[in-house]
Amino acid sequence: MTALASPPRSPDPSEAAEHAGIRRLLRPLVGLVVPVSAVIAALAVGAIMLLALGANPLSGYKALFVGGFGSWDNLADTAIKAMPLMLVGVGISIAFRTGVINIGGEGQIIAGAILSTVVAIGLPDVPRPVLVPLVLLAGAVGGGIWGAIPGALKAYAGVNEILSTIMMNIVAAQFLSFLLQDLLIEEGAIRIQQTERLSENADLPLLPGGTRLHLGFLIAILVAVLGYFLLFRSSLGVRLRAVGHNPDASRYAGMAVKKSIVQALAFSGACAGVAGAILVFGSESHRLIGEGGAAGFTQNAGFNGIVTALFGGLHPLATVPASFLFGGLLTGGIELQRELQVPAALIVALNGVVVVFVVASFRLRGRLQSWVDAGRGGGA
Amino acid sequence: MSEFFTVSVLVATLAGGIRLATPFLLAALGETLGQRSGVLNLGVEGVMLIGAFAAYYTALETGSTVAGIAVAIGIGAVMGLIYAFLTVVMHAEQGISGIGIFLFGLGFTDLLFQKQVGTPLPIPGVGKAPIPILSDIPHLGEIFFDHNPLVYLAFLLVPIMWFVVNKTTFGLNVRAIGQTPEAADTLGVSVNLTRTFTIVIANCFAGLAGAALALEVGIFQQNLTAGQGFIAIALVYFGAWRMPWVMSGALLFGVVSSTVLQWKTLGIVSGPSSSLLAMAPAILTILVLVLVSRRVSAPAALTRPFDRAG
Amino acid sequence: MRKQSRTFTLLLALLAAFALLAAACGSDGGDDGAASDDGDGTSATEPAGDDGDDGGGGDALRIAVVAPSASNDLAFTQSMVDAVNAIGETRDIQFDVTDGTFVVEDAAAALRGYAEDGFDLVVAHGSQYGGPLQEIAPDFPDVSFAWGTAADTFGLPNVYAYTVRADEGGFVMGTIAAQLSESGVIGVVGPVEVGDAKLYVDGFAAGATNQDPAVTVNVNYIESFSDVALAAEAATAHVGNGADVLTGSAQMVVGATGVATESGVAWFGTQANQTALGPDVVVASQVYHWEVVLADIIAGIDSGTLGGEVFIATLANGGLVIEYNDGFGLDDAVRTAADATAAGIADGSISTGIE
Known part of the structure; x- marks a missing residue:
């Protein structure tokens, strides 16, 4: 590893x-x-x-690039697709550098989305400047907990984290499905798996410029910068990376290897959890939707975030451009479908x-x- | 609840459990062999999807399910060679390249299905092949001996694979290179060749597992496997790398799934509660892992590529 | 460390290159007229008429459909695509489809995209698209949106809603099913207990028990519109429990029809004509002819009304038609009786008993 x-x-x-x-x-x-x-x-x-x-591959790739980067609107769409990839990618970088393979991005996104949605439903009247940070924080906490569980299982019970994170994905997806059929389902005639429209006070505000780009973009970049400082500019980061590089040596050097593993997965999950909150409160429908399956909600960002992180050389800052590249592919794919079928x-x-x-x-x-x-x- | 405890429903549930267990049992048997040789393949889900589509499409075009199964196994072998090249030759990180294979299989089969098929026409399934005499035993016959041939094949492979791993020279080599490849190498066992071989077999099993699923359902759709490949990997850990235990785990998963389905059909549980029940296998796996992780150890060289020093 | 910073520089450089390339390619704006020069020779199955030619176009009505499953799914999505194509036979239209958008957020982007492109009518063909539509429609007051199946226009002046009385055809087919079943057990595979699926299932059950009170109708909602494998399992469970007639609603039923074919039990289809899914076992299909509803909506648009109304397809207005599979060999007497039931529902003399 x-x-x-x-x-x-x-x-x-x-x-x-x-x-x-x-x-x-x-x-x-x-x-x-x-x-x-x-x-x-x-x-x-x-x-x-x-x-x-x-x-024709040439027109195919042309459609991809034009669709992904061809205009300000397309760039904004690309940025929107890039946000969850960036956030998950930063989290993956932290985990992988600590020597922990986190395949649980999907579940952590969902956990973050659920907790932030519950907060928004519970506190709908809190003013926007308070509620928006609150739901993002709730997302981080939700994802963090969902990451810390397999972390603790690995550290204290020796459970392989690849397995446990995959299982946690399944649990989260089914739990989401349960909530959206029961406790959190929108009341009314159309009983499909979605919540009501969540409080407007929790809407992520659009950034100026007339595109669909919203505050989540700045949050994602902020998290990337924080991830960089955590990994490379803090003593905690030094410890995490030492554990990732050689756990045995770190143990002999007196480092808390077990604690590091839990922390790495918790941070990793927290990043994914923020992505979950952004997917809810930055969406067009401003609600949590499970119709079309859990992968429909996460848009596979938990897996694609791994791709992004790898491509960025497991460097939190490099995930920013890397996520743009893959976000561009995703938006470009829609153009590819329209142009070339x-x-x-x-x-x-x-x-x-x-x-x-x-x-x-x-x-x-x-x-x-x-x-x-x-x-x-x-x-x- | 009382309607569940009638003989006919219980029989149908157990028979359903065996049927549902078949695809991930097949995939898990292959994965067990691969892991015993020190190779983790997280791409099972992707290969299963590819196998499922190959079987479906071949059967749709030729009308022959046998051809479908053969093509699925063949494509599995090709995927195995690719994966062996990646992990054995290029030393690619196994967890990650497996995710790459998964994403490829997920997208590629969806793409081919939309482009080549579109309308989800059903294909002829494999059809039941009741075993003479045995299938006439009341209840037990229906549970165990009234299935399609792939189900028998999957369960027949359990003792075969057990024998191969534990009683043959090849199995000895596999176990040796999964524990201490360096020592095996000194004894003249070709680590990389043996691993390539186990990887190819494992992927053939995954392709076959996909075929079993597609032919059982008689249809293909985007993400048909819906996580079964990942469950198969979990089963390997669940069964502590031993074929009979892997089978037990597969049966447990199958029966739990089948029970949830029956309860839903009979209206014993509501839709929402059945989602909660569907979490059970995953939670069960985690609990079992907590209990066994300290006691049984994975093949020591799992995920570690081998390179002869010097 | 050094390696990472190098990768970072590399990525920045790549991104800059992409941006340049994109700027070069996309200088003519983002609209879909860009690269249509070599876009032909791809797929004949896609109904997208003359792609990209949005220049002059005369007064062709521009209709876009956003739908969750494939255009040729022989179910929900196909029913709408067929309907728009039927409209195209009577008047000049330009038709564009984004299908397979089971991800609601992608559907939202497509809806917004079509509205920005200035389509006259944008059809959000899926109950789950209501959420984003409610947010998007107010941004485009000059574009007419249609949303189905639903009975709510959100009080917006530019949103039409459309739905079906799926219970009507369900009732008729239920009476046939009761006569076909020898075991007296009928299995139903439904998606989620809402909308046209619930109407259909309730109508079917009412028709069956009305015909023969001794019949048992087992209904299993699998809580998914898309899980074909689960639908197949549910159908297998029904057959295992003795059902010898099956039916089901929504696009995931292809799994169940496979089981019906395999087990040789009769199947009743709904939404689109499903004979192709099981030429030997499909008895009849209740087909949604949305063109009846679309014609009303288009008439509204022509007269300057962009929304605010709910339209319902019924047996009476021809929006619902029961299409039989001649290959099944249904007894003539049964069919004649069923036709009489259908006529009775259409003229109001028979009630399905569903509100």
Whole structure:
């Protein structure tokens, strides 16, 4: 797992000094070229899929880019799709760097959405400047708790977190379905799985500019910055990353490994929980909707956030542009469907291919860099 | 509640439990083999979807369910080779690349279904094949011996897989490379080749599991598996990497699901409560993991790629 | 650390490149006329007429439909797509569909997009789209929206609502079902106990017990409009409990029809003609002919009224039609009696007993 955060690297060779200059040039080049090639290779696979579907790949990708980034409105839509990816991605970065694999983004989003919805239903008359931060906080708490549970299970009972987070996803999805059929369902003739329209005081205000972009965008960026400071500019972050790098050494060094695991998953879940709150209060319908399944509500952000985090090199700030890229693919997918009648499901498949190629390229990058380091001599 | 405790309903529930258990039992058996060799495959769900679509589409086009099953297994093998390349050759992080495979399968099958099929036409299912004589036993016959052939196959594979893992040289190698690949390597076992082999078999099982699901339902739809692949992975942990226990877990899950469904059909539980009941298998899994995690240990080299030093 | 910051720079560079590319491609605004030059030769099944040609267009009525399932789902979505195409045979329309939007937020974006593009009529074909529609419609007072199945226009002057008396056809088919069943057990697979599904199921049950009080109708709402596998399981459970006639409503019933075909039990369809789902077992389908409702709505738009009314498709106004499957070989006497029942409901002499 640690291989992910820091790809294998051979010890710095101290040979031929004249090669140092070339190496200094080549090394970052390899670091750039390999992941970019991986993405290009993934896009090539996408092009083959488009071809197989009888669509021109060039016009396909053009529709994708225009749809995702072609106008201010499209950019705003992209930003809206990017928010949950960014937030989940920041959380994933924190967890993965602590050596904890969090597959539970879906459940944590739902938990955050549920708790924030309950707060909005319970306190509808609280003025907006108070209620909006309150529901976002409730989202963080909900997601945080949902993350802390598998964290504690891993730390104190040795339960594999991959399994427990997946199970927590199932529990959250069914619980959401229960609430929206029973306790939280909108009263009235149309008894579908949704709440009533939630308090207007909890609406995330639109940002100026005439687009649909709302406050959630700034919140997401703020969380990314906070995530950066947490991981790289705080003693807590140093401890988390040390645990992620080598738990045994950290334990011998007297660090609280168990506490770190719980904290990492709690923070990770809190980020996803904020995404859940934003998905509710920044939505067009301003309500929690479970119709179409839990994945319809989360829009798979719990999984796509992993893609985003990986692509951002598990760096909270890098998830910002990475989430724009994947958000753009998602909005562009709608344009792709309209223009070329290629179902937007292509984007989900493409995301999978990107993950696979990027993850697989880590070793190649490590190898090439060692090769460069070794003065283009011996291999790794 | 009383209407549930009639013989015919109980029989139907238990038979339903066995039927529902089949897809994730198949997938879990393959995953168990893979994990015993030290490879975690989180992509089961995606491969199951691909297998399900392949079986559905082949059966729809050719009218042959056998062809559908064969194609699903074949596609599973291809996915296995891809996954083996990723994890064995490229050393890609197993948890993450599995999620990549899952997303790919989820999107790709949805895409193909919308584009190539669209109208969800039903296909001929596999059909029941009651076992002569045995199926005539009152009640027990209906519960155990009146299923489609894939159900028998899945349960037949349990002792077979147990035998393969525990009583053959290949199984010995698998267990060795799952615990201490370095030691196995010194003894001349090809770690990466063996792992490639287990991965391919595991993915064939996942493809078959998808086919079993699609042919059972007689239809394909977006996200047909709805988390069954992830349940299969949970079952491996649930069963502590032992085939018979994995089967027990699969049966437990199947019977619980079948019971919830029967209660719903008979109106014993309302819709909302059935959602609460549907949480039961997941919570049960977590509880079991809490109890067993400290006592049984995973294959020591699970998720650890092998690279011969030097 | 160094590697991460490099990735970060790389991403920024990539993003900048995308932005440039996008600016170059999208300088002609965001409307859908952009890249239609090579958009043909893709899918013949999509009813999107002349895509992108929104330039002159004359006075073609521009209709957009946003629907939760596939356009060819042989159920809810297809009923509306077929209806708009039927309207297209009588007058000049430009028709665009966004289907498969089971994610409500995506549907909301599509509704807003069509309204911004200046469509004359935007149909939100799904009860679950009411929430976003209520927020979006006031932003576009010049666009007419239609929402169904629903009986509420939110008091908005530019929202029509449409629904069906699905109990009417259900009642007729229930009487047939009671005569076909030998076991006396009929199984129903419903989605959620609301709307046209509930009406249909209640009408069906009333028709069956009206015909033969000894018949048992087992109803199972699976709480989902989309879970085909669960619908199949529910149907299997019905068959296991002795049902020899099945029916069900909404787009997930394809799972149940598969079971009906497999087990050789009779099936009654609703929403669209479902004969193709089981050529041997489908007895009849109650088909929604929304064009009757759409014609009323379009007449309203032509006269300058953009909403505020609720329209209901019934057997009497032709918005509901019972279409038989000739391949099933239904007894003529049964069919004649059923036709008489349908006529009776249409002229008001027979009541389904549903409010």
